[in-house]
Amino acid sequence: MxxxxxxxxxxxxxxxxxxxxxxxxxxxxxxxxxxxxxxxxxxxxxxxxxxxxxxxxxxxxxxxxxxxxxxxxxxxxxxxxxxxxxxxxxxxxxxxxxxxxxxxxxxxxxxxxxxxxxxxxxxxxxxxxxxxxxxxxxxxxxxxxxxxxxxxxxxxxxxxxxxxVRQDLLHGDKGRGYQLTEFTDQKPVLLVMGGSLGSKKLNEIIRQNLDLLLEKYQVIHLTGKGLLDTSLNNVKGYKQFEFVKDDLTDLLAITHTVISRAGSNAIYEFLTLNIPMLLIPLGLDQSRGDQIDNAKNFESKGYGRMIAEDQLTEHRLIDELKDIEAHRSTIIEAMHGYKExxxxxxxxxxxxxxxxx
Incomplete structure (x- = not known):
């Protein structure tokens, strides 16, 4: 040994x-x-x-x-x-x-x-x-x-x-996911993740467009530490957490589409679970550009779409989500072509x- x-x-x-x-x-x-x-x-x-x-x-x-x-x-x-x-x-x-x-x-x-x-x-x-x-x-x-x-x-x-990819990812409990969120299985779930520190800009745009998003989705919002908006705690179909660790696999099990940063570990988990993704990578003002490269690569392979953070607007976010849903079957088919x-x-x-x- x-x-x-x-x-x-x-x-x-x-x-x-x-x-x-x-x-x-x-x-x-x-x-x-x-x-x-x-x-x-x-x-x-x-x-x-x-x-x-x-x-x-x-x-x-x-x-x-x-x-x-x-x-x-x-x-x-x-x-x-x-x-x-x-x-x-x-x-x-x-x-x-x-x-x-x-x-x-x-x-x-x-x-x-x-x-x-x-x-x-x-x-x-x-x-x-x-x-x-x-x-x-x-x-x-x-x-x-x-x-x-x-x-x-x-x-x-x-x-x-x-x-x-960690194997427990494949064994998320949908029942537990619905219990944690108080959601139902009658409407698609959108998971929003701004990274461990959160994204103030992304959080603001999600909240500004919450009524519109809730017409299509139930929304799980991982805001980042200290970035909860308690005024939205009782909004039906919207559940926010600062950060989720042990229960993340259960939330992913009920996720239909994800909005996320583009760290490689996270996006490969979404790929493994065949969850179409809208990626908003860290900009060059916050990183060396590695997430931008990751996101462009995944977009080129047809796994989802990306928006550069400096181009993130309310209209662009909604338009890209609509595009993902319109091409959902094609995106998932491309994902099936990937083998761990x-x-x-x-x-x-x-x-x-x-x-x-």
């Missing part, structure tokens, strides 16, 4: 695959531990969801694509992170490292290379992030969720593995084989 180090952080997407692979590793008799930042979201997620896993902290800087005085300070943070990671890796002596990306992963991958520990990287988005571009120089392979991502990477290192490439067990077994070969 092997001992596996896992790393990745900064966003939910940089941790989620690790959260599925670590239990798989343990179920197969392997040992596992995690290396992350001191205060990043990865620490909160790992320690709350996998408390039995040892979590090691290291110094980490932020990788910026623009000139900033902070870049100078962060160089020293990254260098310290490499030393911190080397210390952890020398103590734990893992057989391999699995890196999900994010700036915290760079010093870990570099440290692993210096200790001759084989590393496999995972990239969820269509175009590789800066952290993975840097880390790839020190890694053995990189796995991709999008098939088109391979063309941006060295052929000898890139492997398309597709989306690794790897289960989490398949992905972990491939990782072990590739890393230790």
């Amino acid at each position: 092997a001992k596996i180090a896992f790393t990745g952080g900064g966003t939910v997407g940089h941790v989620s695959v690790n959260l599925s692979l670590i239990p798989t590793a343990i179920e197969q008799g392997h040992q596992a531990f995690y290396i992350g930042s001191k205060q990043g979201i990865e620490r909160e997620m790992i320690e709350s969801q996998l408390p039995e896993i040892t979590y090691h902290t290291i110094s980490s800087g932020k990788l910026r694509r623009y000139l900033s005085f902070e870049n100078i300070k962060d160089v020293f943070k990254v260098l310290k992170g490499i030393l911190d990671a080397r210390k952890v890796l020398k103590k734990e002596r893992p057989d391999a490292l699995f890196s999900k990306g994010g700036f915290v992963s760079v010093p870990v991958v570099i440290a692993a290379k210096s200790l001759k520990i084989p590393t496999i990287i995972h990239e969820s988005d269509l175009t590789p992030g800066l952290a993975n571009k840097i880390a790839l120089k020190f890694a053995k392979k990189i796995y991709t969720t999008f098939e088109d991502t391979v063309k941006y990477l060295p052929k000898d290192k890139a492997d398309f593995v597709g989306a690794t 490439s790897y289960t989490k067990e398949d992905l972990f077994n491939k990782f072990i084989t590739d890393a230790l070969d």
Whole structure:
């Protein structure tokens, strides 16, 4: 049996695959531990969801694509992170490292290379992030969720593995979904998700057009933390939550159409469930443009429609929803053409084989 180090952080997407692979590793008799930042979201997620896993902290800087005085300070943070990671890796002596990306992963991958520990990287988005571009120089392979991502990477290192979707997603309870929302099965359900932090602009447009939307749909609105509008609590056919975790599979089980950001994990879940989607990706003022690329790719494959956030208006939102419903059967037919490439067990077994070969 092997001992596996896992790393990745900064966003939910940089941790989620690790959260599925670590239990798989343990179920197969392997040992596992995690290396992350001191205060990043990865620490909160790992320690709350996998408390039995040892979590090691290291110094980490932020990788910026623009000139900033902070870049100078962060160089020293990254260098310290490499030393911190080397210390952890020398103590734990893992057989391999699995890196999900994010700036915290760079010093870990570099440290692993210096200790001759084989590393496999995972990239969820269509175009590789800066952290993975840097880390790839020190890694053995990189796995991709999008098939088109391979063309941006060295052929000898890139492997398309597709989306690794959690299996509980396929077992949502419709009865529980209707109970949570107090909806009926007599009218389609529209699920609106603005991401973990919510989207003020999207929330406003949904609320401004709520009467019109309720003519066609029952609406589940995931608003983001602190963004509920209590004045709408008693509106029939409208149910709002700040955030949903354990019950999300049940809400998805009753969802007819979804409006969402375009993080790769979320949109592949909608694809797996054959839910037509209207994607509103984070703009360039909030991200490097990875969600825009993801959304354009899904639109090109016929899985739904996208609206750039700076083009989001009341009329555009309604028009795109009407278009989705008019072409619903075509969209679902396109979705049926997608086949998930790897289960989490398949992905972990491939990782072990590739890393230790």
